[in-house]
Amino acid sequence: MYNFGIMKWNVVLFCLVPLVGFCQFEIGSTSRVFTDTDRARDVESFIYYPANSAGADVDVADGDFPVISIGHGFLMTYESYSYLWEHFVPLGYIVILPNTETGVGVSHGEFGTDLSFVIHALQAENALESSLFHEHVSPYSAVVGHSMGGGASILATAEDATITTVVTFAAAETDPSAIAAATAISQPSLTFAGENDCVAPPADHQEPIYANLSDCKGYVLITGGSHCQFANSNFVCELGEFACPGGGISEAEQHAVVLGILTPWLQAYLKTDFAAWEDVVALEGTGDNYDFNLECSENAPVLSVEKVKDFNAFIYPNPSNGLVSIPVDLIGYSFRLLAIDGRIVQEGLLQHQLDFSFLKKGTYFLQILGDKDLMITQQLIKV
Numbered sequence: 001m002y003n004f005g006i007m008k009w010n011v012v013l014f015c016l017v018p019l020v021g022f023c024q025f026e027i028g029s030t031s032r033v034f035t036d037t038d039r040a041r042d043v044e045s046f047i048y049y050p051a052n053s054a055g056a057d058v059d060v061a062d063g064d065f066p067v068i069s070i071g072h073g074f075l076m077t078y079e080s081y082s083y084l085w086e087h088f089v090p091l092g093y094i095v096i097l098p099n100t101e102t103g104v105g106v107s108h109g110e111f112g113t114d115l116s117f118v119i120h121a122l123q124a125e126n127a128l129e130s131s132l133f134h135e136h137v138s139p140y141s142a143v144v145g146h147s148m149g150g151g152a153s154i155l156a157t158a159e160d161a162t163i164t165t166v167v168t169f170a171a172a173e174t175d176p177s178a179i180a181a182a183t184a185i186s187q188p189s190l191t192f193a194g195e196n197d198c199v200a201p202p203a204d205h206q207e208p209i210y211a212n213l214s215d216c217k218g219y220v221l222i223t224g225g226s227h228c229q230f231a232n233s234n235f236v237c238e239l240g241e242f243a244c245p246g247g248g249i250s251e252a253e254q255h256a257v258v259l260g261i262l263t264p265w266l267q268a269y270l271k272t273d274f275a276a277w278e279d280v281v282a283l284e285g286t287g288d289n290y291d292f293n294l295e296c297s298e299n300a301p302v303l304s305v306e307k308v309k310d311f312n313a314f315i316y317p318n319p320s321n322g323l324v325s326i327p328v329d330l331i332g333y334s335f336r337l338l339a340i341d342g343r344i345v346q347e348g349l350l351q352h353q354l355d356f357s358f359l360k361k362g363t364y365f366l367q368i369l370g371d372k373d374l375m376i377t378q379q380l381i382k383v
Contacts, residue, residue, distance in 0.1 A: 147171070
């Protein structure tokens with residue numbers, strides 16, 4: 001079990017000592033401008049990734065790593081979220097931050113699409129031998145967003161079934177409506193709100209979004225938490241909350257609550273770690289600085305991990321020219337096959353063998369479903 005002790009942290013911990021074996025990577029960094037040809041749009045992105053030595057454009061460490069796409073708040077930029085990449089990259093995650101919609105005239109819908117688009121752009125580089133990220137990108141992904149970026153994260157997840165989980169910090173209502181879009185989300189979600197937030201008050205923003213989300217979902221209300229302290233200190237954001245109630249907790253304390261709950265959540269869903277899920281459940285309730293309500297069915301996706309002994313290779317062979325085998329334990333479960341852009345290509349019931357020879361060459365995602373929840377997502381490469 002992970003003994004986070006989140007109520008007692010006085011500083012932000014960028015590498016959790018109890019996670020022996022996970023705090024092993026240095027932070028590499030690079031930038032990309034990905035072009036979305038469908039929208040004729042360039043998406044500038046900053047990427048931080050696990051490496052054996054710190055620096056710009058250094059080699060990625062051995063292994064394949066889940067992707068976390070982070071959306072910034074209004075009039076904010078990617079730099080305001082360094083505490084997140086400094087924490088999660090050493091634990092074995094790739095963090096990508098689109099640097100779009102940074103001005104006054106913003107499109108929430110475009111920003112939401114950017115957040116999901118960069119995940120697919122990075123996953124596509126997994127198959128490119130010339131890419132820094134060749135064979136280093138896992139099919140699992142999370143969209144995380146703060147304020148405007150939180151609402152945009154909901155929009156992103158509602159339109160992209162391949163995203164594994166969505167996490168929001170003080171999510172703000174958007175245009176188009178994040179509250180309405182939440183009804184289309186079936187993926188697990190984690191919602192953070194601050195008790196002292198008067199910029200996007202929980203009752204008007206996070207609570208109605210959360211009410212429309214499906215199982216499995218968690219809601220964290222941080223006692224004394226503010227809107228802007230979900231990011232690093234930022235003058236523009238703090239100017240907007242000058243009239244908010246004072247007397248709250250410090251930025252370091254708020255970050256500690258966030259990281260203490262978010263870390264096992266992502267470890268469970270993006271790294272299929274059942275023990276981490278038990279830690280999420282153990283954190284439910286009221287702590288010194290938070291109140292955490294968890295609503296999950298018995299078929300919460302991470303609970304299915306025990307069903308697959310060799311989880312990362314349960315499809316065989318993979319890559320495949322079309323005919324793949326499925327473990328006996330999964331026969332009879334519903335499945336859907338998605339293209340890399342999120343379109344459903346095929347759906348039905350799993351048999352011992354599936355014939356995907358009709359597919360064009362490329363990367364797909366095979367999702368295994370429980371009674372009503374997504375259980376497993378596996379990348380499938382058709383050659």
